[in-house]
Amino acid sequence: MDPVPARIGVAGDWHGNTGWAVRAIRRICAQLPASGPRIVLHLGDFGIWPDRGGTEFLARADAALAQAGAQLWFIDGNHEDHGMLARLTPGPDGRSPVTARIWHLPRGYRWQWHGRRWLALGGAVSLDRAERTAGRDWFEEEEISAAQAAAAVASGRADVLVSHDCPAGIKHAFTAVPPAWSRADVARSERHRERLAGVAAAVRPAVLLHGHLHEYYQRTVDLGWGPVTVTGLDCDNAQQGNWGILDAASLRWERLHGQLLASLARNLARRAGPGAGQHAARRR
Numbered sequence: 001m002d003p004v005p006a007r008i009g010v011a012g013d014w015h016g017n018t019g020w021a022v023r024a025i026r027r028i029c030a031q032l033p034a035s036g037p038r039i040v041l042h043l044g045d046f047g048i049w050p051d052r053g054g055t056e057f058l059a060r061a062d063a064a065l066a067q068a069g070a071q072l073w074f075i076d077g078n079h080e081d082h083g084m085l086a087r088l089t090p091g092p093d094g095r096s097p098v099t100a101r102i103w104h105l106p107r108g109y110r111w112q113w114h115g116r117r118w119l120a121l122g123g124a125v126s127l128d129r130a131e132r133t134a135g136r137d138w139f140e141e142e143e144i145s146a147a148q149a150a151a152a153v154a155s156g157r158a159d160v161l162v163s164h165d166c167p168a169g170i171k172h173a174f175t176a177v178p179p180a181w182s183r184a185d186v187a188r189s190e191r192h193r194e195r196l197a198g199v200a201a202a203v204r205p206a207v208l209l210h211g212h213l214h215e216y217y218q219r220t221v222d223l224g225w226g227p228v229t230v231t232g233l234d235c236d237n238a239q240q241g242n243w244g245i246l247d248a249a250s251l252r253w254e255r256l257h258g259q260l261l262a263s264l265a266r267n268l269a270r271r272a273g274p275g276a277g278q279h280a281a282r283r284r
């Protein structure tokens with residue numbers, strides 16, 4: 001394990017968007033300390049695909065990380081090639097190298113920074129599964145299995161849960177569901193959120209970071225074991241809230257998408273209204 005970072009970058013869904021990823025890596029790393037490890041923690045739907053676009057995405061993201069003296073750790077989302085991920089070989093500390101500077105955190109991977117216990121648990125349901133082809137751009141391994149959930153629970157408490165999906169019990173009021181989403185997949189997603197909520201209830205994190213919903217928000221919720229600070233990050237091409245800078249010791253955000261938190265709060269207040277969140281129903 002590398003030395004402990006003072007601050008880290010945290011980013012949401014990039015979907016293999018090379019230009020966005022390269023710019024985000026540069027902007028994030030410009031705000032990380034020059035000394036100590038520079039780490040970008042990615043919350044899934046990163047962009048693991050075997051085609052030419054996927055290969056170029058990894059190569060250019062790796063080059064941007066090299067230029068910044070940084071590394072990127074990601075959990076898997078639903079929109080990744082899970083066949084490729086399954087063929088990775090974990091290193092001695094359990095992380096799986098993808099390139100020289102990009103690491104996959106397998107489901108259930110744990111680590112500690114500043115005495116805080118972190119748990120990585122990727123996976124989510126593709127609500128657009130009806131438009132996808134099994135084995136090509138959809139994989140049943142997208143879901144956290146019962147065995148994976150049980151193993152994550154058996155490993156004990158965690159202070160920070162890093163997931164792609166959002167656990168059940170954290171309410172969202174999305175106004176538009178695309179007609180292409182099947183009822184079966186919506187129901188499958190709800191069951192998956194319940195499974196993740198079961199893990200959360202057992203490990204009792206105080207901080208939860210997730211992606212997948214393509215909606216930036218921060219909220220403190222009580223899911224039955226005390227307050228949990230939840231942050232959901234938006235996706236590539238979002239005007240704000242796709243990435244932030246987190247103090248790894250205090251677990252407080254310093255910036256979100258380059259904005260100081262005070263100005264971000266003002267902007268969110270302006271945006272809030274009945275239409276807020278409609279854009280979120282896309283490639284989840």
Ligand SMILES: [Fe+2]
Nearest residue numbers: 045077078212
């Ligand atoms: Fe997703």
